[in-house]
Each structure stands twice: as structure tokens, then as C-alpha cells.
Amino acid sequence: MRAGPLSDPRITKMLNEYFVPIYVSNTDYTDEEITSAEERALYDQIFASARKMNKPAGLVQVYIFDSKGNLSTSKHVKDVLEVENLLSLLREQIRQYGVQPGKMLEAPKPQLVRPLSETSDLLLHFATRVEPGNGTWPGIAEEFVRLNRQDWQQLVGPPDAEPGNEWELPKELAESIFTRIYPPTGAYDPDEHVFHKSSLTARVISVEDGTRIVALGGEMSMDHGIRPRDTSPSRVNAVVTGYLRYKNGASSLPQIRLSTFSATYGDGRFDNVIYSEDVTTR
Amino acid sequence: MLPKIRLGLVAIGWLACGGSFVLGATPVADSFLVKWTDRRIAQVRPKAADKGFENVGWVSGLRHAFDLGREHKRPIFVFTYSGHIDQGRC
Numbered sequence: 001m002r003a004g005p006l007s008d009p010r011i012t013k014m015l016n017e018y019f020v021p022i023y024v025s026n027t028d029y030t031d032e033e034i035t036s037a038e039e040r041a042l043y044d045q046i047f048a049s050a051r052k053m054n055k056p057a058g059l060v061q062v063y064i065f066d067s068k069g070n071l072s073t074s075k076h077v078k079d080v081l082e083v084e085n086l087l088s089l090l091r092e093q094i095r096q097y098g099v100q101p102g103k104m105l106e107a108p109k110p111q112l113v114r115p116l117s118e119t120s121d122l123l124l125h126f127a128t129r130v131e132p133g134n135g136t137w138p139g140i141a142e143e144f145v146r147l148n149r150q151d152w153q154q155l156v157g158p159p160d161a162e163p164g165n166e167w168e169l170p171k172e173l174a175e176s177i178f179t180r181i182y183p184p185t186g187a188y189d190p191d192e193h194v195f196h197k198s199s200l201t202a203r204v205i206s207v208e209d210g211t212r213i214v215a216l217g218g219e220m221s222m223d224h225g226i227r228p229r230d231t232s233p234s235r236v237n238a239v240v241t242g243y244l245r246y247k248n249g250a251s252s253l254p255q256i257r258l259s260t261f262s263a264t265y266g267d268g269r270f271d272n273v274i275y276s277e278d279v280t281t282r
Numbered sequence: 283m284l285p286k287i288r289l290g291l292v293a294i295g296w297l298a299c300g301g302s303f304v305l306g307a308t309p310v311a312d313s314f315l316v317k318w319t320d321r322r323i324a325q326v327r328p329k330a331a332d333k334g335f336e337n338v339g340w341v342s343g344l345r346h347a348f349d350l351g352r353e354h355k356r357p358i359f360v361f362t363y364s365g366h367i368d369q370g371r372c
Binding site: 001007015020023024026027039067069093094109110112127128129140142186213215241257258261 | 364
């Protein structure tokens with residue numbers, strides 16, 4: 001839905017001018033630590049209303065309520081995945097309620113929020129792009145991972161490292177990075193995987209005026225499902241390479257940039273890049 | 283996707299040059315590594331075209347959404363899903 005109808009300009013315009021648009025994650029709304037009791041009660045009411053009216057009441061679905069909060073219609077996601085289908089549904093609702101276009105009620109903003117971090121943390125931005133197929137979704141997946149000072153210092157290496165010096169990174173650190181290298185699938189939880197191989201090596205390429213360039217390279221192989229709790233998950237195989245730049249003794253953070261050299265999920269290819277966010281943009 | 287030809291050239295170089303080309307676990311020559319990685323990141327990182335979804339003024343919280351619906355006499359569009367749509371993982 002995100003890369004399909006919910007990105008279509010005709011639909012985004014219609015949602016902004018005629019509706020109150022909201023998305024609700026079942027993952028968050030069933031978690032007492034994330035969502036308040038009042039919100040969870042309203043969430044439960046969505047499905048209860050649909051069941052009461054003998055309408056589809058699935059978890060991955062579009063529900064439209066009238067302005068008084070009464071359920072008007074509900075559609076399973078498969079019925080509105082095509083842009084034209086969702087457009088007709090929205091048009092039908094606009095006609096039914098005689099809604100007049102108005103101003104956007106909330107200003108659009110980036111939906112992926114950078115996690116709060118200590119100034120000594122290194123924030124890594126992950127982006128994965130895949131052609132649809134093999135159970136993957138089209139579009140892009142992105143997320144942030146924080147490395148604390150102790151972690152990123154292992155990548156940077158000892159202060160006296162010289163060109164040619166090479167070291168193997170701890171498996172736990174390699175896996176904390178590699179665990180996000182998988183295409184968008186229905187199994188959204190990055191912890192739901194089994195590693196078969198994970199190695200990450202650092203090697204100093206050059207040191208000039210106290211600034212070192214360190215080559216990073218590694219290989220990973222892990223199982224990751226197409227759907228949650230997949231009993232026969234597909235295999236992610238990837239070769240990763242890139243570099244980091246760091247000024248010795250500087251108070252600034254290193255700049256880390258990595259990319260998959262090759263990456264496959266089952267029989268299909270995907271691309272993943274990892275780059276540290278510029279500290280000045282935080 | 284990385285153009286196959288470019289990936290192919292790097293791979294041929296990698297194979298052709300053997301050990302002198304490959305140091306450690308890095309499959310790209312040191313002299314190309316920075317440029318190659320930067321180019322890859324520019325190709326793959328999210329672009330404006332990937333962010334159409336963020337052009338919607340999504341409301342946060344069901345209570346707020348229903349209140350706005352009443353106040354502005356608008357229907358409420360609710361999309362329920364599992365996972366993290368903000369990350370593109372759902």
C-alpha cells in the first residue's frame with residue numbers, strides 16, 4: 001500500500017482534501033507499553049463495528065468512518081491495492097457524504113523519525129531497494145540503527161593503526177549491522193532471523209593529516225521469512241563493502257558508508273546501503 | 283538496481299586481478315572504493331519519488347482523528363496493517 005496507492009498523487013490529494021487520514025499499526029496498537037488504553041479501546045472498536053455490520057474485519061484493511069464515527073465501509077487490502085480501486089472507493093465515499101474539499105488538516109511530515117541519540121552515538125541510516133518478486137514488496141525500506149561509542153570505535157580501530165593494518169570485527173557487532181540487510185517482506189521484525197555466516201573486516205587504506213580511510217568488507221548469510229514466524233524462510237546472502245573516514249582524536253564522529261556488492265533473497269536480487277547521518281543534520 | 287554492466291566490470295576486475303585487487307574482504311579496489319561506494323549510496327538511498335506516502339497529512343491517534351472528523355465534517359480513512367509502515371516494513 002505504501003509504495004502503491006498511498007503514494008499515488010491523486011490519492012494523496014484526495015486524502016488530504018476530503019478525509020482525515022490515519023494509519024494504525026496492529027503491532028503498536030496491541031502493545032500496552034506503546035499505546036494508551038483509550039487508543040486501544042478505539043482500535044478494538046474498529047473491528048467490533050465491522051463485525052457488527054457484517055463487513056470485513058481483517059487486520060490489514062481500509063476502514064472508512066463517517067464524520068460521526070460510524071463505520072461506512074471496509075475493504076480488505078487486496079481489494080484496494082490497485083490505485084483505481086482505491087480511487088473509486090474514495091470517490092464513492094465523497095459522493096455518499098457530499099464532502100466538500102477543504103484544506104489539509106495536518107501538515108505532511110517525514111514519517112520515519114530519527115531515534116533520539118547521545119551525541120557520542122553514530123546514527124546509521126539503512127536503505128533497501130528491491131524489485132518486487134520472491135515474496136518481497138516493491139519500494140524502499142529504511143530505518144536507523146544506533147552504534148554507541150564503544151561499537152563504532154571498534155570499526156575505527158586503534159589510534160596508532162597504520163595503512164595495511166587489518167582487524168576482524170566482533171560477530172555481535174557485525175550481526176547488529178547485518179540484521180537490517182533484507183528486503184521488505186511481510187516479516188517486518190529484524191530479530192526474526194537465523195544467521196549462518198557473518199563476518200566484517202576493517203583495513204586501514206590510508207592515513208593523511210591524521211584522517212584515516214578504513215576499508216570495510218564482509219559477508220553474511222541469514223534466513224529471513226516472507227511472513228512472520230515463517231517456518232521455511234528464504235535465505236539472504238550478501239557481500240558488503242565500503243569505507244569509513246575518521247580524523248584521529250577528533251571529537252566528531254566517523255563517517256561510515258557501506259553498500260551491498262551483491263545481495264540476494266531467495267532467487268531475487270536487492271540492494272542495500274548504509275550511511276551515517278551527518279551529525280550537523282541531527 | 284546497480285547497472286549490471288558496471289557491477290560486471292568491477293567483478294571482472296576483481297577476478298582478473300586476483301589477490302592484488304582484493305585485500306581483506308573488500309571486493310572493490312582501494313582506489314575505487316570511496317567513489318564506488320558513494321555512487322552506490324546515491325543510487326539506492328531514498329529519493330523524493332519514494333516519499334509520495336509522506337505527502338499525506340497523516341493524523342496521529344484515533345481519538346484525534348475522530349475528533350477532527352466531527353469538527354470538519356469529514357470521513358475518517360483508517361488503514362490498519364502489521365509492522366512499521368514508516369520504515370516500509372509492513
